[in-house]
Amino acid sequence: MVSSESRIIIIGGGAWGLSTALYLTEAGYSDVTILDRAEAILSPYSAAYDLNKIVRAEYEGGFYSKLALEAIEGWKTPLFGPYHHQTGHVIVTTGRAPEKAVTYLERALASIEKDPALAQRI
Known part of the structure; x- marks a missing residue:
């Protein structure tokens, strides 16, 4: 069972991963980690990286x-x-x-x- 103290790992620091992490932290989850192959957020590997959306x-x-x-x-x-x-x-x-x-x-x-x-x- 997932509780607000459960450890949650999100793979990918693009738009979906970051928005999921934001939603979870705003909902009270306290142990949310994002893993991405990039060293920076926003990940240049993300489809949402450019400004033309x-x-x-x-x-x-x-x-x-x-x-x-x-x-x-x-x-x-x-x-x-x-x-x-x-x-x-x-x-x-x-x-x-x-x-x-x-x-x-x-x-x-x-x-x-x-x-x-x-x-x-x-």
Whole structure:
């Protein structure tokens, strides 16, 4: 059984490993260790190492849109705020776009238009 005193080891100091460690320590776990092959945090071996990440909230279903909006709010906290730059997001197609791309965008837009938190941002 895992308790707040249990020893927890996380393999990988990327975005997933660090966010898991942060969540666990905020939840009261006191013995959390991160192991990574890099000598520094943030690990240059992590897929999240560069600064060009985009958080998008337009999904066909409401669950992932809501989750993305919660993540964006998390980025606005004092801990992460200096690293978050909300710039906007543009998605377009052309007349030559595959039908699958057009259908996806139509469904995503319909989902956004139904969501009060997103509709005001279109």
